[in-house]
Amino acid sequence: MPPLGPPPPLSPVLLAGFLVRPLPPILLQPVLDLAMMAIRRRHPGLFERFSDIQNPLLVIDPVDLPLVFRLDADPLSPRLSAVRDAGDLSASATIRGPLLTLMELLEGRIDGDGLFFSRELSIEGDTEVVVALRNAIDSVEIDIIGDVLSLLGPLAGPSRNAVGVAQGLFDRAARDLQSLRAAVIAPALSQGEFQAARLRDLEDKVDAAARRPARRPAQKGGRR
Amino acid sequence: MGGGLAAAKLTMGPVLFNWAPEKLRDFYFRLADEAAVDSVCVGEVVCSKRTPFFVPYVAEVTGRLERAGKEVIHSTLALVMTGRELTQLAETAGSADLLVEANDISAHALLAGRRHVIGPLVNVYNEGTLKTLAGRGAFRVCLASELPAPTLAVLGRAGLAELEVQIFGRLPLALSARCYHARAKGLTKDNCQYVCAADPDGMAVETLDGKPFLAVNGTQTLSHTYCNRLGELQALEAMGIRHFRLSPQDVDMVAVAGVVRGLLDGVESVADAQGRLADLAGGVPFSNGFFHGREGVRFVDPALP
Amino acid sequence: MSAPLELVCPAGTPAALRAAVNAGADSVYLGFRDETNARNFPGLNFSRSELAEGIRFAHDHGARVLVAINTFPEAGNSGPWHRAVDSAADLGADAVILADIGLMDYAQRVHPQLRRHLSVQAAASNPEAIRFYHQAFGIKRVVLPRVLTVAEITALNAQVPVETEIFVFGGLCVMAEGRCQLSSYATGVSPNKDGACSPASHVRYVDHGGKMISKLGDYTINTFAEGEPAGYPTLCKGRFSTCGRVSYLFEEPTSLNVLHLLPELAKAGVRALKIEGRQRGRAYVAKVVAAFRLAVDAAARGEPVPETALGALAEGGRQTTGVYEKVWR
Secondary structure: OOOOOOOOOHHHHHHHHHOOOOHHHHHHHHHHHHHHHHHHHOOOOOOHOOOOOOEEEEEEEEEOOOOOEEEEEOOOEEEEEOOOOOOOOOEEEEEEOHHHHHHHOOOOOOHHHHHHOOOOEEEOOHHHHHHHHHHHOOOOOOOOHHHHHHHHOOHHHHHHHHHHHHHHHHHHHHHOOHHHHHHHHOOHHHHHHHHHHHHHHHHHHHHHHHHHHOOOOOOOOOOO | OHHHHHOEEEEEOOOOOOHHHHHHHHHHHHHHHHHHOOOEOHHHHHOOHHHHHHHHHHHHHHHEEEEEEOEEEEOOOOOOOOHHHHHHHHHHHOOOOOEEEOOOHHHHHHHHHEEEEEEOOOOOOOOHHHHHHHHOOOOOEEOOOOOOOOHHHHHHHHHOEEEEEEEEEEEEEEOOOOHHHHOOOOOOOHHHHOHHHHHHOOEEEEEEOEEEEEEEEOOOOEEEEEOOOOOHHHHHOOOOOOEEEEEEOOOOOOHHHHHHHHHHHOOOOOOHHHHHHHHHHOOOOOOOOOOOOOOOOOOOOOOOO | OOOOEEEEOOOOHHHHHHHHHHHHHHHEEEOEEOOOOOOOOOOOOOOOHHHHHHHHHHHHHOOOOEEEEEEOOOOEHHHOOOOHHHHHHOOOEEEEEOHHHHHHHHHHHHOOOOOOOOHHHHHHOOHHHHHHHHHOOOOOOEEEOOOOOHHHHHHHHHOOOOOOEEEEEOOOOOEEOOOOHHHHHHHHOOHHHHHHHHOOOHHHEEEEOOOOEEEOEEEEEEEEEOOOOOOOOOOHHHOOOOOEEOOOOOOOOEEEEEEHHHHHEEEEEEEEEEOOOOOOOOOHHHHHHEEEEEEEHHHHOOOOOOOOOHHHOOOOOOEEEEEEOOHHO
């Protein structure tokens, strides 16, 4: 059990709901860093599977979110980040699909090829990178919530900010289960623009906190 | 060119397509009378349903070839599935006076302990396999088309058997239990009406963007391009490969053999030979990519850096 | 009541191996992360330590591990293939699955106690070929190429001194396996030499106004209208034009599924049933293995085979009994 109290009642649906909120991408960074750290710690062999791939830079595009994820799957310093759109990213490949589908895929609970056959999932660009990603995440049993929670206990000082931010966001998400669930289905995304100005303000405030985890020693010396 | 190439031998491979029996007979008669080839393969390789039609001509054809001094090689079926096919194969393999080419490992098994040839449709990729087969009587091996130069060089150096490679004609790419000629015409293999006979050079297969790509020959799939290794003959010879196979297409194969022989004997330059071969090929593009470790479809000019 | 047929299941990753064993696999087949096996795909397959762990897990749960070393060693560079056989033997694999004659000779000489199976890549399609591999290299089991009908398999089993294993689900080669150079011709990457057919490195999917175009190297293999079920861009499952007509000349995008033929296959005398799909995810493995576990056990008890809907896992959303029924040819 994590020592920071009982785990919030998170489920992939809830996390999806949390993500689907029209948050500025920068707010997600601490959570994404945490998730990556958790995955790397629990599944050290995962990114090794990219060692033969040149420039393993992927865009993961949940079609029902107003943002995309950028995964730099460099075996030595993998990094996941969220951006508004993929326009200026020189990704080698893009994977597109509904967020929940992508989450299920991440956790190996659904057959990626079957989704591709049924056209629920589409891919573009360097197919080799996509196949490597699929095989890599499928090679381990990722349980994204469990993996993240497993980190909350033994974390050292520098990561507490990330944990704090993440925990805060999780807690907020947990308080609001119903509306989040609705958000998955409803076009709450369209409110994104409306809320953008207010959120930009918030974005500035957490900017500092959000950047700190990105400079953790574990991630130093990797990418330019 | 040097004396090494002049000593090289030419083999006319088996006719892979469903030619009318009389056309096939006349093809062999002309080879016997006119062609500058040393060995000639006779026998059905692709589809056992075609076999009976040529049976009445086999003795006549092989007799004339032998009288003309050609080495006659009896090629056998590549994909042996039914009891009937196996019985037929055992009959051929059991004729002690025939030189037989195995195109399926079962033929090699039946020929074990006797001098025989391994055809290009049996997988010999390395010296370990070559050694095993040679030890069981395979004195000559025609290697698979996809082997690149470094592999050919290693096998040549091994000196375990006489080696042969295809240097002209469509590349045999795949075999199936299913007949694609029949399927394309809405028929099945059992009820095929021998529709493959309509395409003596294979049925053209194009991609969706209209690029010529493959040629279907019943249950076999071949390249659209004609393999052309005229530019690689010297390199092949230097590797210790002394037998060159022409795979019959529906073009003047006697003339094709003449071009290659002229090049081997040093009476014709590579450039001239290439030009004459292109005329004979009637616009079908050439390929030699496999030799150069590239896509088989590609034509690499060996003169270029 | 008869002994259930052995269920041989694919694992491209350690997680898939655990999923297969947990879902009821009798055996799991897998390969090393290199060109020594016919599913040499990016990010797939096992390191030595993953294999050691996988074998431990499988054995603890009463399952066997078969290591596929079923490509053809490169002349002058047999090292990787020999080491693969050595590792399989050293780590306690229950069998190796081989296709190359030279490699069989090596395995027999150096590791005589290591059980040897003949890969489908060796394309042993008749009793004479099978007897050869048995007599020359002590092959104990042959994975039959996908060219034979159930009737032909029955006849064959009566004539051979070895166990046979046949494919029952998943992707199907329509060409005789191990004897196909189509991929090599178009991409330069060879199933026999490099262990990959229609490799991902040469595949591109292009969105064209909702229409998806799949390309392999320089060639357009297929186009799928919006919402139309898709398939892999393998050459033999593409659309081509012959005689002015566009069609699936070789085969539609489809998957083999002979779940309902299990009682017949048991009567045909086969020993083991193979599920294709080392390149598929563990969700696929878990679902297909569970369905076949139920079916195999029911068939062994003489009960009707429970059908499980597996269509969603099939290529192009389509399923076929393939060559097992003669009309396919």
